[in-house]
Amino acid sequence: MLKVENLCKTFSGFKLDNVSFEIPAGAIVGFIGQNGAGKTTTLKCIMGSVLPDSGKITVMGREIAENETECKKLISFSSGTFEYYRNKKLTDIIAVYKTFFDEWSNEDFARYLKEFNLDVNKRVKELSAGMKVKFALSLAMSHNAKLFIFDEPTSGLDPIARDELLDVFRDIVQQGDKSILFSTHITNDLEKCADYVLFIKNGKILLEEGKDELLESHCLIKGEELTDELKSRVIAFKEHAFGYTALIKRDKIQSSDKFLTEKPTIDDIMIYYNKEVNAKC
Amino acid sequence: MLKLFKKELRLNMPRALYLFALLGAMIIIPNYPYIVGTGYSIMHIMLYFQFVNENRSQEFSAILPVKRSDIVSSTTLVIVLCQMLNLAVSAILAYPSKLLNPNGANFVGLDANLTFFGVALIALAMFNLVVIPRYFKTGYKYGVTLILGLITFVLTYGVFELLVQLIPALTKSLDGYDVNYLWARLTVLLAGVIIYTLSTLLANKTAIKKFEKVNL
Numbered sequence A: 001m002l003k004v005e006n007l008c009k010t011f012s013g014f015k016l017d018n019v020s021f022e023i024p025a026g027a028i029v030g031f032i033g034q035n036g037a038g039k040t041t042t043l044k045c046i047m048g049s050v051l052p053d054s055g056k057i058t059v060m061g062r063e064i065a066e067n068e069t070e071c072k073k074l075i076s077f078s079s080g081t082f083e084y085y086r087n088k089k090l091t092d093i094i095a096v097y098k099t100f101f102d103e104w105s106n107e108d109f110a111r112y113l114k115e116f117n118l119d120v121n122k123r124v125k126e127l128s129a130g131m132k133v134k135f136a137l138s139l140a141m142s143h144n145a146k147l148f149i150f151d152e153p154t155s156g157l158d159p160i161a162r163d164e165l166l167d168v169f170r171d172i173v174q175q176g177d178k179s180i181l182f183s184t185h186i187t188n189d190l191e192k193c194a195d196y197v198l199f200i201k202n203g204k205i206l207l208e209e210g211k212d213e214l215l216e217s218h219c220l221i222k223g224e225e226l227t228d229e230l231k232s233r234v235i236a237f238k239e240h241a242f243g244y245t246a247l248i249k250r251d252k253i254q255s256s257d258k259f260l261t262e263k264p265t266i267d268d269i270m271i272y273y274n275k276e277v278n279a280k281c
Numbered sequence B: 001m002l003k004l005f006k007k008e009l010r011l012n013m014p015r016a017l018y019l020f021a022l023l024g025a026m027i028i029i030p031n032y033p034y035i036v037g038t039g040y041s042i043m044h045i046m047l048y049f050q051f052v053n054e055n056r057s058q059e060f061s062a063i064l065p066v067k068r069s070d071i072v073s074s075t076t077l078v079i080v081l082c083q084m085l086n087l088a089v090s091a092i093l094a095y096p097s098k099l100l101n102p103n104g105a106n107f108v109g110l111d112a113n114l115t116f117f118g119v120a121l122i123a124l125a126m127f128n129l130v131v132i133p134r135y136f137k138t139g140y141k142y143g144v145t146l147i148l149g150l151i152t153f154v155l156t157y158g159v160f161e162l163l164v165q166l167i168p169a170l171t172k173s174l175d176g177y178d179v180n181y182l183w184a185r186l187t188v189l190l191a192g193v194i195i196y197t198l199s200t201l202l203a204n205k206t207a208i209k210k211f212e213k214v215n216l
Helices: A039-047 A068-074 A090-100 A106-116 A129-140 A159-173 A187-193 A211-217 A266-275 B002-011 B015-028 B035-054 B057-062 B068-092 B094-100 B114-135 B143-166 B168-174 B179-211
Strands: A002-011 A014-023 A028-032 A054-059 A075-078 A147-151 A179-183 A196-201 A204-210 A218-223 A234-240 A243-249 A260-262
Touching (some): A002 A039, A014 A039, A014 A196, A014 A204, A028 A039, A028 A159, A039 A054, A039 A075, A039 A147, A039 A179, A068 A075, A075 A129, A090 B002, A106 A159, A129 A147, A129 A159, A159 A187, A196 A211, A196 A266, A204 A211, A204 A266, A211 A218, A211 A266, A218 A266, A243 A266, B002 B057, B002 B068, B015 B035, B015 B068, B015 B094, B035 B057, B035 B068, B035 B114, B035 B143, B057 B068, B068 B114, B068 B179, B114 B179, B143 B168, B168 B179
Parallel strands (some): A028 A179, A028 A196, A075 A147, A147 A179
Antiparallel strands (some): A002 A014, A002 A054, A196 A204, A218 A243, A218 A260, A234 A243
């Protein structure tokens, strides 16, 4: 569905370094990384708002740089909230927005409005943070796009609205011909609905794996004494008064090891990879 | 591109801003430098740029299925619209202006004749050449750009005005309403139309090249 190859972009003090990944059709991909890691820059490069120094981005086999308008019709982008035209009524914005999409569906849009309880006669500035997110997503999801790119779509939403939204995500990809790439800090959302996890650190893709495989292949270990030999096998560790906690790849565990093991969360994986004692970046 | 143009008018141009076009009616003030009325189109453009920034309109346009070049061209069209509406109001009131001035003559500048409109178009053309490419170096900074544009506009008009007032042959042929020199005034108007059209197209083309390199 989406293929990003060797994407590079240098700003003063930040570099997107040979970012490559692929989003298969029918998948929900969670894009994680700490603030400033390069998530938004990568997404903006895909949308053409930020111009890459080099690299190739293709959507359904078509290179974006050469087929900008056609490709953007296949993509639906939402920056997570709606901070445009604050003094305009939603009806005015909708009337303009839909003219750009041949496959705009009034029925789908009306359904999302009802589902999200949105009043189109309100002005953007009268919407709460959560309502702005819902409005942005309603616009993005109503023109039959094939690839949905959302930059932190769930960050302004309460738990109930987040859960509803994740259900909508699952509905979108159910047919197998649409994909979602969304960046988030709420890794709990990934555990609920993502098929793949993409982890970026300092402008480089560190992990690109199926979510279940990622969780299965790592292990959180706890013990009292962290030896130098064990330190060399773990990805990263935290030492405290009662011992240590570390993240290790399951294939690095030896039968002679004596420590407690726990299944990690995506949060744990993100935190320990960020500490990167032995992680190759 | 027309869809983007309509978007600009609907989302970035509140109806009240069109009142600036009505300031082209200053052409009916007896003994007045009529170019001041035309100059208010610059204020109209400044407020449009302000709305574009406030609304984060360029960022919104970037997520739409449009080419970057169309974002530039639609903005250029809005600028042309602001200028042409203003000049159209002046043109409609040019004849009443002649009637309102004692003996039909304006003592502080060009009369409201074809020369005035030709020179105003040339001054606006120079304004566009400065402003449109410079604005699209960033897509949002317009303060210094508009000041430079205004200076260019005033200087261009000022030079032509001085030439017409100081050279008797030009005063005779280009100022006033003498039908024997209608051809001369028509020539200036035609030159204005051609220069305005070519300059605005060139400004748009240069702006597109600059905007292709901007990170939004």
